[in-house]
């Protein structure tokens with residue numbers, strides 16, 4: 001009796017699968033046909049993979065993907081919606097691999113203790129919008145308490161709020177009392193940040209927990225930092241053995257690992273342990289540069305805050321320990337980033353937005369050029385290289401058939417004036433236009449049939 005009952009269940013399951021296979025594609029077809037076709041016409045297109053500018057691009061977008069890219073005046077599809085951007089330059093949507101969307105600028109002091117997780121998620125919704133409208137269509141968020149960044153990612157994917165496509169880390173792992181702990185309260189509060197894990201066993205558990213609750217990437221703190229109270233950016237925090245365990249476990253479970261590393265020794269130990277990216281890398285030396293090249297490790301220089309701090313420090317109401325540490329960090333970082341760029345370490349763009357106001361992310365292109373990257377290399381860092389670091393080269397980072405339709409446009413030639421990338425005038429993500437400041441085409445302009 002029980003056996004035949006089970007067989008009946010099995011029969012219906014097989015029948016259901018058969019129905020899905022039989023009718024699945026047939027049902028999907030009308031939807032695919034209904035996907036809107038858009039044609040973007042512009043003056044120039046910068047192709048970061050080839051490192052060159054091409055004239056008179058015509059990009060055909062169907063649904064959320066790029067269908068074709070051609071050059072000239074012929075528009076290949078009739079009946080499509082036409083977006084004519086005149087003489088503008090098209091670029092792939094920008095990618096920022098180091099942001100703190102759920103934090104507002106200047107949030108590192110005691111006021112941060114009053115921010116709840118739901119409030120942090122709402123702060124994230126505001127900042128995600130600003131970031132998208134600045135031309136950043138994909139962003140990696142590295143470090144958020146309470147998994148507020150997981151909620152933000154899912155809300156964006158569900159269309160509840162607008163923002164870039166996200167990879168998120170949840171809470172960053174770190175040692176007790178380290179940069180990724182929260183050291184503001186005295187002992188009697190017994191307060192630790194959620195990512196704290198000491199020793200191999202606790203670290204393995206924490207990596208698994210981050211993945212369980214929705215982390216796409218694992219972030220940890222290898223050294224001290226600027227905003228944390230009572231630690232030293234010149235010292236290592238995790239031991240080499242702890243780093244090896246952390247990185248091996250994350251990789252085993254299919255996650256890349258990003259590490260905050262300032263001190264020379266922490267950079268080298270993290271690279272030797274197989275980390276995918278060194279974030280900041282302030283005290284990187286020649287041996288560290290060679291090691292990074294040997295291991296194909298990305299450097300995420302987060303250089304714009306160095307310049308932003310110098311200009312705005314007095315208005316920022318920073319805790320005294322931050323001012324003290326920044327005075328040591330800033331000159332060292334500028335020199336060592338310039339050395340790394342000259343030695344052609346692989347660079348992915350990351351801004352540390354959240355340390356300064358969100359939406360200014362495009363400043364990172366300018367600061368990397370100021371420290372020695374060519375404009376072409378800077379754009380590559382924020383498109384093709386960042387896509388590679390995120391493991392998403394097959395989705396984003398270029399304007400190419402088959403990739404997601406993430407396209408931005410600026411007036412003029414950004415390779416001649418890199419600051420133009422701080423004022424993006426057109427933003428499309430997933431085939432949807434979120435910003436278009438170019439003069440409107442006649443309403444409802446369409447490519448005439450037979451054109």
Ligand SMILES: [Zn+2]
Nearest residue numbers: 098100142352
């Ligand atoms: Zn950061």
